Amino acid sequence: MTDTSPHILVVDDHRDIRETLARYLIKNGMRATTAENAAQARKTLKAAAIDLVVLDIMMPGEDGLSLCRHLVETGSMPVILLTAMADDTDRVIGLEIGADDYVTKPFNPRELLARIKAVLRRTSLAPKERDPISQDMLYFDGWALNVSRRELADPDGQEVDLSSGEFQLLCAFLKRPKMVLNRDQLMDLTTGRSPAMFDRSIDNQVSRLRRKIEADPKDPKLIKTVWGGGYMFTADVKEAAG
Amino acid sequence: MTDTSPHILVVDDHRDIRETLARYLIKNGMRATTAENAAQARKTLKAAAIDLVVLDIMMPGEDGLSLCRHLVETGSMPVILLTAMADDTDRVIGLEIGADDYVTKPFNPRELLARIKAVLRRTSLAPKERDPISQDMLYFDGWALNVSRRELADPDGQEVDLSSGEFQLLCAFLKRPKMVLNRDQLMDLTTGRSPAMFDRSIDNQVSRLRRKIEADPKDPKLIKTVWGGGYMFTADVKEAAG
DNA sequence: CGGGTTTGTAACAAACTGTATCGACAGGCG
DNA sequence: CGCCTGTCGATACAGTTTGTTACAAACCCG
Missing domain, CATH: 1.10.10.10 (Winged helix-like DNA-binding domain superfamily/Winged helix DNA-binding domain)
Structure with a gap:
């Protein structure tokens, strides 16, 4: 659907979740790589050309939130957050630090795919031409x-x-x-x-x-x-x- | 309808047009003053507290356009232009110099009234709170x-x-x-x-x-x-x- | 308390928009 | 060149949205 298939990095400490999600994404014409913690994710980000990160903010070790904050502040890497439950505080925090979108667990893989596409869609439009996204x-x-x-x-x-x-x-x-x-x-x-x-x-x-x-x-x-x-x-x- | 009835200055060199319009505005709860040329309009603007100017840009003597330009550049006086015919060049010029709106002659008084109200409505909202009017x-x-x-x-x-x-x-x-x-x-x-x-x-x-x-x-x-x-x-x- | 004005909302009609469908057409492939 | 598949254009149709109308209730004011 896009010119070159986008490369997604899935970061989650639950093995089954990240593997299942990666398989689903690959099945739908995308490339996917997984990481089980923030440190591993950082390595992958340096090594490969990632287009978008799907990130669980509740992880042991380095917090997902700080990684997200880093990604948002440094570059223009799109981030979609996974938040456990429809917990308002998490949701708010995630958006406030500038994530492009969030999905609450348990999530529908089709919905997540749609949101990934939506974010890629927006970032694929030239920055100058892009509408200001008032994600407020x-x-x-x-x-x-x-x-x-x-x-x-x-x-x-x-x-x-x-x-x-x-x-x-x-x-x-x-x-x-x-x-x-x-x-x-x-x-x-x-x-x-x-x-x-x-x-x-x-x-x-x-x-x-x-x-x-x-x-x-x-x-x-x-x-x-x-x-x-x-x-x-x-x-x-x-x-x-x- | 508004707290204090707004005061409109109608500037047009055609006597019947400006008189008829003024009467119509008064009938609809507004105050109205008329002027037949730009010089007279300037005097009235100094003497009275005008809320909005309705201005024909095609007038003998000092051009309506230059008066309009003056009003827009100096202060925050809302201006609605009357333009003869649906002449595209006029229309474009009028908007480019920053008129708040325009109406083409022959005009429907009800429509003009609605536009006057609309402009007053916008300018009545506090500037900070006002939406940026992308009059483009x-x-x-x-x-x-x-x-x-x-x-x-x-x-x-x-x-x-x-x-x-x-x-x-x-x-x-x-x-x-x-x-x-x-x-x-x-x-x-x-x-x-x-x-x-x-x-x-x-x-x-x-x-x-x-x-x-x-x-x-x-x-x-x-x-x-x-x-x-x-x-x-x-x-x-x-x-x-x- | 009575008259006139303003507001709430139910009912209706028109417009808008998404879905389903069929036929037409471009490209791929033998 | 001819067939097949995926994509597109157009129509018809149905569900939703939305403006209009009408009438009752609420409100202001004398």
């Missing part, structure tokens, strides 16, 4: 929004589907928390279109969004209605750029 | 794409409707002209999602886009198919940031 996370009231992946996770880590419009509306709110936004402004921030005369579409989107993120849509805590003024997002928002 | 135009083979407005105009100046997906696909092509993009890359550049296994959705979008922008969709000149590789946009692309 936004947190509010226990929720986590991965902007680049367009994924929203509730406080329990459960994923919640958002339509395109709902996602844009939520982004608009999160970028301007605690600020009253009238319907025209929201229209501008989401669709960019000029609002029609008697346009209730924003109201509808707000209603639909509330149904998904409010504990009790009848008594909204996050998206407050400002009578005669518009809407306001009231929760604190914390952001973490990738 | 992309030109290719006689076509003009206004990215911020999401409007596409064909070589005759006729507007062509694009769906959200078609617009994103076209943007992806225009940002990377003369470059073969495979389906995975295009998927990444448009929806951002991981592509499904046997996904023909990109093919469909390409087909739909071709129907709209190719003179003969059966024999595409702009979006070439690269057999086994993907698609490539072949025309020259010129961009103009606003």
Whole structure:
């Protein structure tokens, strides 16, 4: 699918995981090398032309995190992290130090393959032409929004589907928390279109969004209605750029 | 609709146009003052607290363009240009010197009102919080794409409707002209999602886009198919940031 | 408390987009 | 040259998304 088959380095201390994954990658037209700890990985990185590293951050000995940090800081080596469980702290740390993506164990090999392809795809585009990847996370009231992946996770880590419009509306709110936004402004921030005369579409989107993120849509805590003024997002928002 | 009604200065040498427009604006809850030439406009700007200027660039005496240039360069006074006819050169010049928007005569007052509101809306957001307005135009083979407005105009100046997906696909092509993009890359550049296994959705979008922008969709000149590789946009692309 | 305005949301319709399918066509190979 | 295989174009169709409409409820204000 790519011109020359990409070479992936799989770093994990579980033998079966790394071997199985390597075989799967090879079966799908890629080259794969494995390493069982950070030291071994460093050697391989010097010896071979690796295109991307898949790395478990929880390993004995030198921590995977520090290796990842090293890779990210030194060069432009793409890194995909494996994190045990959907543990929020790990996830956050991984993205904050600049990993290109992460996958939680136990992972679906097909999904990991897709993410590997996606990262290679992005890095294969000339840096000048590449879009700035705003791999940033936004947190509010226990929720986590991965902007680049367009994924929203509730406080329990459960994923919640958002339509395109709902996602844009939520982004608009999160970028301007605690600020009253009238319907025209929201229209501008989401669709960019000029609002029609008697346009209730924003109201509808707000209603639909509330149904998904409010504990009790009848008594909204996050998206407050400002009578005669518009809407306001009231929760604190914390952001973490990738 | 806004806290304090905005004050608009209408500058046009046609008496009926400026009077009618001023009345219309007042009827819709705004304040309006008129001026029939650039000199008069300058006086009014010094005397009153104007929020936005609607300016005809084709006026006898001091040219509207130079006044516009002055306003844009000195302060943060929003300007909406009135341009006679859908004349491409005028349109380009107006945006290049940094006008916030333009409307072509003969114009629909409702549309102008909507654009005034839109510009005020944007400038009312705190500068720090404001999104960078990428008021940029992309030109290719006689076509003009206004990215911020999401409007596409064909070589005759006729507007062509694009769906959200078609617009994103076209943007992806225009940002990377003369470059073969495979389906995975295009998927990444448009929806951002991981592509499904046997996904023909990109093919469909390409087909739909071709129907709209190719003179003969059966024999595409702009979006070439690269057999086994993907698609490539072949025309020259010129961009103009606003 | 009554009238007018604004908001919530259910129901509907239109538009958009992905999937499935078939036929056409390019390339590989004998 | 002719067949075969993988890829592409086009159509039809279905699921989702989204704007409009309508009506009830909430709200402000006198």
